[in-house]
Amino acid sequence: MPRVGGTGGFSVKRAVLLLAHGTPETVAEIPEYLRNVVSGRPMPQHVVGEIQHRYSLIGEPKGHSPLTDLSMEQAQLLEMELAKSDEPLKVYLGMRNWRPYIADVVKQMRADGVEEAAVICLAPQNSRTSVGLYRRAVLAEAGGMRIDFLEGWADEPLLADAFAERLRTAYAKLKAQVDGPVPVLFTAHSVPTRTVQPQEAQEGQPKMWPAAAGPDPYADDARRTAEVVAERVPEIEHWVFAFQSQGASGGPWIGPTVEETLTGLAADGVKAVLLQPVGFLCDHVEILYDIDIAFREYAAGKGIRLERPESLNGSPLLTKALEKLARQGLERLVHQD
Ligand SMILES: C=CC1=C(C)c2cc3[nH]c(cc4nc(cc5[nH]c(cc1n2)c(C)c5CCC(=O)O)C(CCC(=O)O)=C4C)c(C)c3C=C
Ligand SMILES: [Fe+2]
Numbered sequence: 067m068p069r070v071g072g073t074g075g076f077s078v079k080r081a082v083l084l085l086a087h088g089t090p091e092t093v094a095e096i097p098e099y100l101r102n103v104v105s106g107r108p109m110p111q112h113v114v115g116e117i118q119h120r121y122s123l124i125g126e127p128k129g130h131s132p133l134t135d136l137s138m139e140q141a142q143l144l145e146m147e148l149a150k151s152d153e154p155l156k157v158y159l160g161m162r163n164w165r166p167y168i169a170d171v172v173k174q175m176r177a178d179g180v181e182e183a184a185v186i187c188l189a190p191q192n193s194r195t196s197v198g199l200y201r202r203a204v205l206a207e208a209g210g211m212r213i214d215f216l217e218g219w220a221d222e223p224l225l226a227d228a229f230a231e232r233l234r235t236a237y238a239k240l241k242a243q244v245d246g247p248v249p250v251l252f253t254a255h256s257v258p259t260r261t262v263q264p265q266e267a268q269e270g271q272p273k274m275w276p277a278a279a280g281p282d283p284y285a286d287d288a289r290r291t292a293e294v295v296a297e298r299v300p301e302i303e304h305w306v307f308a309f310q311s312q313g314a315s316g317g318p319w320i321g322p323t324v325e326e327t328l329t330g331l332a333a334d335g336v337k338a339v340l341l342q343p344v345g346f347l348c349d350h351v352e353i354l355y356d357i358d359i360a361f362r363e364y365a366a367g368k369g370i371r372l373e374r375p376e377s378l379n380g381s382p383l384l385t386k387a388l389e390k391l392a393r394q395g396l397e398r399l400v401h402q403d
């Protein structure tokens with residue numbers, strides 16, 4: 067039921083809001099950014115310095131992470147896709163950790179007259195440390211705006227198609243260049259162990275926020291994405307899964323780590339690995355530094371050549387997935403009427 071009728075050909079009542087991590091423009095802004103990431107808790111100076119160093123090695127020009135620009139491009143591509151239908155919809159983008167902040171964007175939506183919004187995180191696997199925090203930021207400012215907040219889309223078929231398209235191409239290329247097996251190492255960002263433990267197991271440890279009962283779905287969600295992608299590329303002979311980029315904040319983070327997985331593969335005589343991250347939808351420091359520099363160097367030290375498929379970035383299949391999810395979200399709001 068299209069409800070068009072506003073300025074610029076958009077429905078002023080209904081809109082889409084994409085939520086993303088965000089990243090600053092310059093290396094000098096990183097201390098402020100990190101305070102946002104860890105919700106104001108103090109972070110040791112040597113950790114801040116190390117992160118600044120990593121950012122200084124990535125991007126074009128160096129030190130400029132492409133994350134915010136690519137997230138904006140993904141939002142624009144979605145808006146263009148939605149404009150092809152009989153209900154063009156404005157797509158807003160809000161960031162948790164950098165400008166444009168979620169709070170400011172939601173306020174803007176209300177000022178623009180948006181009454182209903184489909185909200186989708188550019189993070190398909192649901193965790194209280196990512197999606198949970200994004201959700202909180204939206205609800206704090208939503209007022210009377212009706213929201214369909216998508217908690218997770220880890221096994222969305224069009225997302226799997228998008229990753230599989232990139233993976234298939236890279237796998238064929240690497241297979242043609244090396245002798246022997248080429249296992250695929252799927253990865254997703256690690257989270258602190260306390261995040262995925264049931265609440266009762268956390269006694270005596272710092273409380274994770276937002277407080278939420280029950281187990282965190284993140285680890286299962288991440289493996290599920292790997293499964294649905296692997297199903298679509300049957301030429302893969304062998305695949306494994308690891309959690310990458312364990313953080314510098316205190317306490318254990320979930321594994322297996324990429325490093326220990328590569329060590330195991332080297333012991334099995336593997337000489338080439340294709341690493342496919344399935345939690346990140348575009349290039350940023352965890353891909354351009356952690357994978358392209360740190361894991362590649364680590365693998366080389368074990369006699370392994372490590373490659374990765376191109377990130378989704380502006381993938382048309384990803385845009386299709388987001389369009390489908392946006393339409394489904396708005397449809398659910400109609401049926402709640
Ligand atoms: C589901 C979990 C997480 C995803 C996905 C994720 C993506 C992501 N992270 C960064 C950059 C940083 N994250 C940092 C800390 C951090 N990240 C997560 C979880 C996910 N991140 C957690 C739980 C934490 C710790 C938070 C805390 O309160 O301590 C940091 C800080 C330095 C560090 O600890 O490593 C950075 C920087 C990006 C760019 C990104 C994907 C877009
Ligand atoms: Fe993070």
Ligand SMILES: [Fe+2]
Binds near residue numbers: 255311313352
């Ligand atoms: Fe990280």
